[in-house]
Amino acid sequence: MTTTPVAPFTDLDAAPATPDFGPATQLTCRECGTSYSLGAAYACVECFGPLEVGYDFSGVSRAVIESGPQNMWRYSCLLPVASYAGDERNLNPGLTRLVRADNLATALGITGTLWVKDDSGNPTHSFKDRVVAVAQSAARRLGLGTIACASTGNLANAVAAAAARAGQDSVVVIPSNLESGKVLTTAAYGGILLAVDGNYDDVNRLCSELVGDPLTADWGFVNVNLRPYYAEGSKTVGYEIAEQLGWRLPQQVVAPIASGSLLTKVDKAFREFVSLGLVEETPWKVFGAQATGCSPVSQAFRAGHDVVRPVRPDTIAKSLAIGNPADGPYALDVVRRTGGAIEDVSDAEVVEGIRLLAETEGIFAETAGGVVVATLRKLLATGQLDPTQETVILNTGDGLKTLDAIAEHVGPTATIAHDVDEVTRVLAEHHARHR
Amino acid sequence: MTTTPVAPFTDLDAAPATPDFGPATQLTCRECGTSYSLGAAYACVECFGPLEVGYDFSGVSRAVIESGPQNMWRYSCLLPVASYAGDERNLNPGLTRLVRADNLATALGITGTLWVKDDSGNPTHSFKDRVVAVAQSAARRLGLGTIACASTGNLANAVAAAAARAGQDSVVVIPSNLESGKVLTTAAYGGILLAVDGNYDDVNRLCSELVGDPLTADWGFVNVNLRPYYAEGSKTVGYEIAEQLGWRLPQQVVAPIASGSLLTKVDKAFREFVSLGLVEETPWKVFGAQATGCSPVSQAFRAGHDVVRPVRPDTIAKSLAIGNPADGPYALDVVRRTGGAIEDVSDAEVVEGIRLLAETEGIFAETAGGVVVATLRKLLATGQLDPTQETVILNTGDGLKTLDAIAEHVGPTATIAHDVDEVTRVLAEHHARHR
Numbered sequence: 029m030t031t032t033p034v035a036p037f038t039d040l041d042a043a044p045a046t047p048d049f050g051p052a053t054q055l056t057c058r059e060c061g062t063s064y065s066l067g068a069a070y071a072c073v074e075c076f077g078p079l080e081v082g083y084d085f086s087g088v089s090r091a092v093i094e095s096g097p098q099n100m101w102r103y104s105c106l107l108p109v110a111s112y113a114g115d116e117r118n119l120n121p122g123l124t125r126l127v128r129a130d131n132l133a134t135a136l137g138i139t140g141t142l143w144v145k146d147d148s149g150n151p152t153h154s155f156k157d158r159v160v161a162v163a164q165s166a167a168r169r170l171g172l173g174t175i176a177c178a179s180t181g182n183l184a185n186a187v188a189a190a191a192a193r194a195g196q197d198s199v200v201v202i203p204s205n206l207e208s209g210k211v212l213t214t215a216a217y218g219g220i221l222l223a224v225d226g227n228y229d230d231v232n233r234l235c236s237e238l239v240g241d242p243l244t245a246d247w248g249f250v251n252v253n254l255r256p257y258y259a260e261g262s263k264t265v266g267y268e269i270a271e272q273l274g275w276r277l278p279q280q281v282v283a284p285i286a287s288g289s290l291l292t293k294v295d296k297a298f299r300e301f302v303s304l305g306l307v308e309e310t311p312w313k314v315f316g317a318q319a320t321g322c323s324p325v326s327q328a329f330r331a332g333h334d335v336v337r338p339v340r341p342d343t344i345a346k347s348l349a350i351g352n353p354a355d356g357p358y359a360l361d362v363v364r365r366t367g368g369a370i371e372d373v374s375d376a377e378v379v380e381g382i383r384l385l386a387e388t389e390g391i392f393a394e395t396a397g398g399v400v401v402a403t404l405r406k407l408l409a410t411g412q413l414d415p416t417q418e419t420v421i422l423n424t425g426d427g428l429k430t431l432d433a434i435a436e437h438v439g440p441t442a443t444i445a446h447d448v449d450e451v452t453r454v455l456a457e458h459h460a461r462h463r
Numbered sequence: 464m465t466t467t468p469v470a471p472f473t474d475l476d477a478a479p480a481t482p483d484f485g486p487a488t489q490l491t492c493r494e495c496g497t498s499y500s501l502g503a504a505y506a507c508v509e510c511f512g513p514l515e516v517g518y519d520f521s522g523v524s525r526a527v528i529e530s531g532p533q534n535m536w537r538y539s540c541l542l543p544v545a546s547y548a549g550d551e552r553n554l555n556p557g558l559t560r561l562v563r564a565d566n567l568a569t570a571l572g573i574t575g576t577l578w579v580k581d582d583s584g585n586p587t588h589s590f591k592d593r594v595v596a597v598a599q600s601a602a603r604r605l606g607l608g609t610i611a612c613a614s615t616g617n618l619a620n621a622v623a624a625a626a627a628r629a630g631q632d633s634v635v636v637i638p639s640n641l642e643s644g645k646v647l648t649t650a651a652y653g654g655i656l657l658a659v660d661g662n663y664d665d666v667n668r669l670c671s672e673l674v675g676d677p678l679t680a681d682w683g684f685v686n687v688n689l690r691p692y693y694a695e696g697s698k699t700v701g702y703e704i705a706e707q708l709g710w711r712l713p714q715q716v717v718a719p720i721a722s723g724s725l726l727t728k729v730d731k732a733f734r735e736f737v738s739l740g741l742v743e744e745t746p747w748k749v750f751g752a753q754a755t756g757c758s759p760v761s762q763a764f765r766a767g768h769d770v771v772r773p774v775r776p777d778t779i780a781k782s783l784a785i786g787n788p789a790d791g792p793y794a795l796d797v798v799r800r801t802g803g804a805i806e807d808v809s810d811a812e813v814v815e816g817i818r819l820l821a822e823t824e825g826i827f828a829e830t831a832g833g834v835v836v837a838t839l840r841k842l843l844a845t846g847q848l849d850p851t852q853e854t855v856i857l858n859t860g861d862g863l864k865t866l867d868a869i870a871e872h873v874g875p876t877a878t879i880a881h882d883v884d885e886v887t888r889v890l891a892e893h894h895a896r897h898r
Contacts, residue, residue: 036653098533112563117565119825125555125586131630149584149826151560153863195566199890205879212866215873218822220893222886230881237883306704314865327782359566387653390554390586390628428588431647438650440658443639446665448672451657455634 030095046171047199051086055079055256058358066108068170068253078354079256081108088304090275093267100158100264101121106300107264108257117194119186121157122264124149126272126420131388136405140417145269145277146391148178153426154182154291154347154394159261160190160250166257167248174199174247178235180228181347182394182425187250188217199247201235203228254436259355262290266297269420270307277307279417281317281406282321283326284396284424285370286348288355288430291316293423295362314362315413316370316404319343319395323372325356329363330370336360344375344433345395347425369412373402379437382427392427480764482604487543488520490514493793501543501728503605503688513789514691516543518869525710533666534558535593535699541735543692548600552629554621556592557699559584561707561855566823571840575852578713580704581826587624588861589617589726589782589829594696595625595685601692602683609634609682613670615663616645616782617829617860622685623652634682636670637661641869659804694790697725701732704855705742712742714852717750717839719831719859720760721783721806723790726751729857730797747796751846752838754778754830755791760791764798765805771795779810779868780830782860804847808837814872816840817862827862835859 047066047275059077069081088105096102100122101114114120125146133142147155160175162184167175176199177187184200191198198219202211203226215221224231238244239252248254270277277298283291295314301307318326322341328336336356341349353359363370373381378395381402386392392399400421407413427434439456444450482501490499494512505514508558523540531537535557536549549555560581568577582590595610595618602610611634612622619635627632637646638661648655659666673679674687683689705712712733718726730749738742753761756778763771771791776784788794797804808816813830816837821827828836835856842848862869876893879885 067704115514120560120562127555130552131628149586152827153588189821189825189827191825192568192822195823202875204875208870209866210871210877212828212870213863216818216821216862216869217825217874218818218873219874220890222889223878223879224881226881234881234883234886238886241883241887243883243887287798333560383651383653386624386651389629390624390626390652392587392624392648392651422868426863427651428648428861431644434651435643435647438647438653440639440646440650440656443658443660446659446661446669448669448676448678451669451673452676452678454657 033146037184037250040123048110049103049108049166049169050113051083052081053084054082054199056082060142062434068248069171070253070255076198081260085304088306090306093271100161100261103264106267107162108260109162109165110169116165116168119151119157119163119190119193119286120153121150121161123268127389127391128268129389132385132401135384135388138415138419140279140407140415140419144385144389144391144423145265145420146423147265148391148393148423148426152182152185153429154186154191155187155265156182157190157265159258160186162261163248163250163258164194166254167327170248172246172248173197176200176244176247176249177251178231180206181429182203183251184210184214188214188219188221191219192217201231203231210429213429215461218311247427259289259293262293263297263300265290265422267301269294270298270301273345275307277296277301277310277312278412279311280313280315280368280419282317282400282413282419284348284400284422285316285318285359286350288325288353288359290307290424292355292358292362292424296368298431313368314365315368315403315407316359316363317400318370318372319345319348319378319399320372320374322349322351324351325353325359326370326372328356334360344430345399346430347396348399369407371403371406371410371412373399373406375401377406379434382434383438385423386427391423393423394427394430395433396425396426397399397423417457472578483545484543484601484604486518486540487516487546488519489517491517503607503683505688505690507848509554516691516695520739523741525741535596535696538702541702542597543695544597544600545604551600553596553599554586554592554625554628556596558586558703560824561704562824564824567820567836570626570819570823571843573843573850573854575714575850575854579820579824579826579858580700580855581858582700583826583828583858583861587617587620587623588864590697590700590859591617591621592625593699594693595621597696598683598685598689599625599629599691601689605683607681607683608632610683611635611679611682612686613637613666615641616864618686619645619649623654623656626654627652636666638666643729644866645864685814694724694728697728698732698735700725701729702736703749704729705733705736710742710745712736712745713855714746715748715750715803715848715854716837717752717842717848717854717856719755719783719835720791721785721788722792723760723788725857725859727790727793727797730801736883748801748803748881750803750838750842751794751798752779752835753805753807754783754813754834755807755809756780757784757786758862759786760788760794761805761807763791764795769795780813780834781865782829782831783834804842805839806845806847808834808841808842812837812841814869817869818873820858821862826858828858829860829862829865830868832858832862833858833868872891
């Protein structure tokens with residue numbers, strides 16, 4: 029319970045010759061298996077495949093984890109971070125609530141236990157705090173003084189806030205036509221915020237050019253040249269679910285798919301816990317959720333394809349609107365291997381999903397959470413998800429950031445004069461309607 | 464760590480004849496000492512003084528608390544709630560982060576340790592979740608099936624969400640001219656939301672009339688007829704600070720003042736921990752923070768008055784804008800008894816306070832948090848707060864709810880074409896300005 033005093037900020041100019049990445053030993057190409065030393069690299073020189081962190085786990089036990097801090101750093105022994113990463117200045121995200129959702133289960137006809145893993149409780153209210161925390165740690169080890177990203181929302185908030193907390197520079201690049209609320213939230217943290225004339229594709233292209241430019245020699249783009257580390261942060265969602273269930277695995281998990289990374293990392297977390305003997309090996313199924321307006325992985329799943337054909341996103345679920353998802357094929361692999369499924373839902377269903385979760389459990393999710401709830405309903409209706417099994421659904425962000433999505437759909441029950449008789453009348457009408 | 468399965472929802476129509484309020488034994492008038500049995504009462508029949516919960520504490524120990532859940536219910540043995548209150552459906556708020564704020568300390572010239580108690584991490588992102596949780600529990604014990612409130616923001620969110628989670632009815636009454644963002648956030652949870660033509664005074668007057676009306680016989684107005692229970696929820700902020708510091712008290716605490724209740728309850732929590740032997744008795748000073756545009760308690764402190772003269776609020780810190788604060792005189796007592804002080808700050812200083820906290824610690828506070836940070840700075844400048852002592856400041860809410868307050872003050876560093884040369888130019892200019 030005691031909050032450990034934070035160690036003095038590590039000097040970013042003094043990265044050691046052999047960086048300490050804890051249990052991580054190398055980067056390995058997912059496609060051809062070529063290995064590389066740990067550095068700011070993300071694509072295989074041989075085959076252009078994505079690089080993933082490799083480990084030599086030792087000294088991992090329930091006791092070690094349980095004696096750790098009440099945040100994601102309790103899993104340091106399973107991440108590409110030094111053992112002291114949690115003592116360096118960061119936002120200390122994680123260990124968010126796992127909420128038992130009996131009302132939602134009843135509303136959907138689920139008789140097994142239903143849980144919501146609610147990552148809106150993170151410091152900047154999305155799961156992106158987890159991935160940024162690991163990327164920020166990697167940037168320190170690699171002597172990269174500035175953390176950067178291209179983003180349209182949650183990631184921008186998470187990077188700017190984490191940099192402020194660490195007293196380091198940040199560069200966040202956004203499209204200039206972004207909603208003012210998202211601009212303000214990021215700008216409040218005071219880093220460099222570049223609004224680029226153009227759309228998100230233009231922003232991404234600019235960032236790709238910047239990665240190779242001498243200007244950015246000490247920049248860590250969290251989701252580009254630090255991506256292998258960044259992505260591993262999502263494993264902590266899976267670790268927490270298993271530990272919070274009392275060191276066991278759920279039977280079904282429903283995760284949103286943007287790049288596809290989160291879904292694959294939750295599965296990876298479960299596999300690691302099993303292989304390390306931390307939980308009993310019981311079967312689990314992983315389900316994916318997309319908005320129909322950006323559903324390339326769902327379409328590939330339905331068509332039985334192994335490749336994912338890029339789409340142009342058009343949905344209110346902007347935090348999931350990645351038309352060409354880097355980890356889409358791997359997400360397909362996980363879902364097919366575990367016997368799950370992937371579905372997509374309309375924007376109207378997304379709004380219904382947001383409202384259903386808020387009205388039944390008091391959890392106000394962003395659009396991505398609405399996608400997951402609506403997909404859960406669809407998976408039940410189509411018989412793909414078993415209503416009698418224990419199920420965990422992921423809420424990755426906060427409704428306060430996507431108010432526009434519900435603006436036309438909710439409002440006051442009534443507007444009245446300040447008069448008790450008016451209240452009486454409105455309540456009588458309301459109860460008559462709902463009886 | 465394991466999340467305890469939630470007990471079946473208590474039947475609200477079956478309140479027992481002798482309600483179980485745990486260690487609470489009676490309600491006592493703060494002015495004349497008259498005692499009453501525990502019920503939905505809030506004012507003394509004899510003298511109209513406010514009623515406060517009285518206790519018979521037994522079986523309280525560090526071990527009992529430490530073995531409790533990772534939320535405010537670990538302090539059930541110190542609250543007017545049944546021991547099983549935390550197992551009934553509620554939002555399980557509390558145990559928010561205590562963040563060591565070395566960057567902010569350095570920026571302000573504080574050499575003692577500085578901490579931020581960050582209540583924006585609660586389920587609906589303000590400390591109101593704590594007080595509503597205790598009021599909701601009391602409503603259950605008293606057989607009140609509907610929870611209600613008049614509010615312009617955080618309390619409305621907290622009541623509507625808590626009711627949704629419990630599957631019970633809620634009635635939230637707001638002024639019809641409230642910002643649409645706050646209306647949407649409350650409406651999302653689906654309870655009855657009444658927009659009243661008029662200002663907040665009209666809303667409050669209507670609610671006072673409603674409390675006596677047969678229509679509301681089974682309503683618990685959390686901050687009216689359940690106020691004694693509601694207010695006790697704020698003690699958990701003080702308990703958590705002491706436990707998170709490793710079972711000891713800080714030397715200085717800075718709290719915002721709206722009604723004044725939170726400030727007095729943090730002090731009460733410290734006194735209880737001392738009297739129960741849970742912490743060593745070391746001296747502490749309590750400081751109060753107001754916005755100049757609504758600073759009746761600060762004005763009374765400065766003038767040396769015991770009474771608080773009501774004002775008409777005019778400040779961007781709307782969550783603190785109570786012109787006639789019910790607990791103002793008690794807040795004055797606490798501040799004077801402990802040797803603290805009360806200051807107030809301009810709206811411009813509030814915005815600077817929000818930005819300073821965000822830029823140094825990555826914590827994006829609502830206006831009330833800005834008031835506290837700006838007041839901390841003023842208390843240092845005037846020599847009233849000791850920069851060498853250990854200090855805890857309270858952030859009670861989330862910047863996402865008060866974006867309007869900073870809209871004119873923050874924005875992108877620059878808007879540019881998607882061109883690496885443009886980025887190079889902007890960064891060179893930025894670094895030249897900041898060197």
